[in-house]
Amino acid sequence: MTLAAAAAHSGFLSPTGVEIAFVLVGIATLGAALVTVTTKQLVHAVLWLVVALGGLAVEYLLLTAEFIAWVQVLIYVGSVVVLLLFGLMLTKAPIGRSPDADSGNRWAALAVAAASAGALVWVVVDAFRTTWINLDGPAQGSTEATGSFLFRHWVLPFEALSVLLLAALVGAIVLSRKRGKEQS
């Protein structure tokens, strides 16, 4: 936390250790993400995804958002990746290269990815361009600050997301029950 506060005092052209680390981890994360989508070995792709998601967690840590960082590890590395691996083990993914792992849609996918990345960056930059964060006070990313922010200012989006997840859950149950009836 004090590291980030110290970072505020130095200029743009004299980066601090935290900023250098941030850029380096960012490059590693980007590299892992690129390997994830280009490698032809399916399970390696999942494991590189772990590296990319873990790198993202480290970036959150460097930004002093400790709570978000651990939740990132808990949800994405601990659960989502395990679910992906579980799904992969049920397929016939071979050890070594899968010749058919390439998709003909790759240019369309690249266009969509670039467009969504551009939109996200533009929205975030536009929304927070004039926001100033006081680094001298308590850490803005601590659990307490995140919790009170979430439940004071963002309760409505939070609840809307809950309803969305509930809808997904109900949908999954409906889908699985329908298939069960056809079999019996």
Added chain:
Amino acid sequence: MNDVLDVALRLVIVFAVFMVLPLVVGQTEHKVMAHMQGRLGPMYAGGFHGWAQLVADGVKFAQKEDIVPAGADRRIFQLAPAVALLPYLLVLVAIPIGPGEGAVGQVVDAGIFFVLAVMGVGVLGSLMAGWASANKFSLLGGLRTAAQLLAYELPMLLAAASVAMAAGTVSLPGILDAFEWWWLPWQIVGALVFFVAGLAELQRPPFDMPVADSEIIFGAYTEYTGLRFALFLLAEYAGIVVLCGLTTVLFLGGWHGPFGADGLGWVWTLLKTAVLAFVVIWLRVSYPRLREDQLQKLAWTTLIPLALAQIALTGIVKVAIS
């Protein structure tokens, strides 16, 4: 300089604990299981009641040839034991054994989340091993591991969330500072759910379907020999230490005890952890292995509703007393 020395010393101590306590649990398991089954267990290595048996085992493992199957995915196969073991070392850093800054490796602000998140990563090691071994038994073991983790992660998180609600903080020392003795009956259901789910996550009997040695020959670890296999075993015992320590800290009041001066808090923590570790061993000797469908049923129809009920109870009591 002093800071560097302080950090180094803490890390060395945590590492020493990490190397010693799992071996102590392992040796206790040898002896306790033996006596429960009317045997003596190891008696010769080291002289006094076979105390050096696990050291001898370690030497034996180090001497064995390190084999990687020809069809295996070499890198991942070799990396898997480290991925399985290291998370437990990281978790140990955040577990407080006594009051104050001096008795915890590093105070982590979001302690519960850190601990549960990092523990979840350890399972990736088993999955990597299961997939990379190019062996059908290993693959089955990996599948079962993943299914078990998916089922038991949720009740574990919910039970931990109940304690965090009760204490009003997610920091592990903070939870212990807020602890009162009547939390014990208040949170007992959560404690049971947490402990059972933790056992399942460690794949200890009776939840050892993923490694069932008599059916799928140790599951994901079938192809491992020598030191890498020893690392997986060490991960299991380190997991027992971490789970028992966490249950102690979250639900049994850690360094709080009915008597004992301020300086002896760490004795209480170690004592409670040891009793829980004994229970883990006891369960292994007493209960037959649960079948895969029974495992899933227990998690989804018993543990999760119990954990949700515990959270509701915690909320009601918390509102009532505030």
